[in-house]
Each structure stands twice: as C-alpha cells, then as structure tokens.
Amino acid sequence: MRILYIDDKAEIRALLGRYLESWGYDALGAPDGETGWNLIQEHRPSIVITDWIMPDLEGPALCRRIREAGFPEYTYVIMLTARKDDVVAGMEAGADDFIGKPFNKEELKVRLKAAERIVHLERELALTNQGLQEKNRRLEESEEQLRQLAHFDKLTGLPNRLLFFERLERAVVESRRSRSSFGLLFVDLDAFKAVNDTYGHKTGDGLLVMVGQRMSGCVRESDTVARMGGDEFCVIVRGVNSLDGPVTVAEKIISVLSQPFDVSGVTCRIGASAGISFYPDDGDTVELLMTHADDAMYEAKKSGKNSWQRWQAGSPRADDGVLP
Numbered sequence: 001m002r003i004l005y006i007d008d009k010a011e012i013r014a015l016l017g018r019y020l021e022s023w024g025y026d027a028l029g030a031p032d033g034e035t036g037w038n039l040i041q042e043h044r045p046s047i048v049i050t051d052w053i054m055p056d057l058e059g060p061a062l063c064r065r066i067r068e069a070g071f072p073e074y075t076y077v078i079m080l081t082a083r084k085d086d087v088v089a090g091m092e093a094g095a096d097d098f099i100g101k102p103f104n105k106e107e108l109k110v111r112l113k114a115a116e117r118i119v120h121l122e123r124e125l126a127l128t129n130q131g132l133q134e135k136n137r138r139l140e141e142s143e144e145q146l147r148q149l150a151h152f153d154k155l156t157g158l159p160n161r162l163l164f165f166e167r168l169e170r171a172v173v174e175s176r177r178s179r180s181s182f183g184l185l186f187v188d189l190d191a192f193k194a195v196n197d198t199y200g201h202k203t204g205d206g207l208l209v210m211v212g213q214r215m216s217g218c219v220r221e222s223d224t225v226a227r228m229g230g231d232e233f234c235v236i237v238r239g240v241n242s243l244d245g246p247v248t249v250a251e252k253i254i255s256v257l258s259q260p261f262d263v264s265g266v267t268c269r270i271g272a273s274a275g276i277s278f279y280p281d282d283g284d285t286v287e288l289l290m291t292h293a294d295d296a297m298y299e300a301k302k303s304g305k306n307s308w309q310r311w312q313a314g315s316p317r318a319d320d321g322v323l324p
Helices: 010-022 033-043 059-069 086-093 105-151 161-178 192-199 201-216 244-257 286-302
Strands: 002-006 026-030 047-051 076-081 097-100 181-190 224-229 232-240 261-263 266-268 271-279 307-310 320-322
Touching (some): 010 026, 010 105, 026 033, 033 047, 033 059, 047 059, 076 105, 105 161, 161 181, 161 286, 181 286, 192 201, 192 266, 201 224, 201 232, 201 261, 232 244, 244 307
Parallel strands (some): 002 026, 076 097, 271 307
Antiparallel strands (some): 181 232, 181 271, 224 232, 307 320
C-alpha cells in the first residue's frame, strides 16, 4: 500500500520513512504541502500522513483539497499535531485520524493498520456500488426494452395497438376537458396482399417499414401514426378545429403511398384507403370513433380504393374524396 508522509522537518521525515519502509509500505516523502499535493495527484497514495503546521500549505487546507478533488479511490488522511485543540478543526477539514507529536512508533503502526482496513473497506464498498450501478443500468435497459416491446411495433418501430389506444383514450379525455377536436384516420393498404403473395413476406415486411416511414412524414410530432397489425394503420391528428386537418393528412398519406416503392430492388406499387372520424361530431368515445373510422375506410374501398371517406350517419358515402 502506498503512503505519502509530509512534514517540513527533515528529521521527522527521515524517521517516518524508516518506519514505513521497515513495515513494508511503498513510502513517499514531501517537505511541504504543495509538493505533497503534487505527489498526491501523480501517485494517488492510499494513505497521507501530514503535519498540521507547514510554511506554504497547512494540513487542513491540503485535506480540503483532497476531499474536493473527488478522487475515484478514497484517500485516508492522518494529521500530525501537538495541539489537542486542532482535532475538531481537522475533522471539519476532512481528516480521518490524528496522531500527537511527538508520536509513538507502536501507536503509528496500529493507526496505520486501522487505516488499511478502512481503505480496503472503502474499496470494497466502491466496487459494490459500481456493481449495483451496473445492475441498475442493465435493469433500466431491460425495462426500456420491455417498454418498447409492449408499446411499439417490432417491425416498423411505430406505436402498436396498446400504445395507440392509450393515446386515443388520452385524446378523448383531454379534448372533452378542453372542448377541442381531433381527427382519427383508419388506413388500410390496397394491393398489399398481392405484394406478399408475389414477392414473399420478406419483401412485404420491408414494404411495411417503408410505409410507416412515409406515413410518419405526413404528420406533425404531436400526431400519432400506429400500426394496428397486418397492413392496417391508424392516425390521430391532434389540435385541429375542423375536418380540414384530418383530410389534409389523409390526402398526403394516400398520395405518398401511391408512389412506387423500391424494396431491395423490387418495385412495388400499392395504394391506401382511409376512413375518417372526427371528435366529437362522429363519436365521443374510443369505441364509436374507431367503429366509424373503420366503417368509413370500408366505404372508401368500395368506392374504388386509393381514396378517403369521412363517416356520416345515414349517409356513409357522403364527403368522399378520390385522388386521381
């Protein structure tokens, strides 16, 4: 174990050096506090024995520097002083122990053995804390992975059904409280089954990933694009005062999904049919909004696909919009 002893009196340094080396310690000596501080930074001794009164940097000031430095391993500090009144001030500065001057050889040996035990305990505690921190980090990573699996679609990375319904329920509650509106889109891909059947599921999966990316580019950060399963997607369009907002999003989605997709060298052409329901006009519950958006989507498919339709009671095919 490395020990640094600091004293401005050469005879005391010589005595400490002989004792420490005879007891098997890796001993370093310094004639003043500043030199001692430089050696501490360079060699990081486990134990520092320092005189209280020195011409440049006194023991308490040196001790405070050590504590403020925040070294990764604990430095045990023993003060040498002939004044009993120095004990309280030294402890407040961060000293661990005191030895009176003139010191007794056997007392010094016993104090150093006690210091060794404390240093070893501090190191074991630090290792234990590191282990706990690593376990906590892994636990947090595992929890994040579980949260991702529970709330996000594994293929596209979009919110899944569970997270979507949580956000839709929240949208209903917040809109009811603030008396505001929002739009819900139910989007089903056209001709996706043909891609799967013709080129296989790997190409189909790649296509779904690209569909999710294109749809996400059609909405704002406050909106939600979710994959409900298969080739079905839903979109929550928040913060709108009229149907214009959801309609604009629907038309953007239909437009971008009608463009060709290059999936690993395979050119795929699909389209999309979208149904729109609008809170609170078309329903004031999650169930009604979903049912009406789904019904409107099927009406859009019946009307020729690659189109959107808004649900309306008694006239489900009114307000339809077909893109050229």
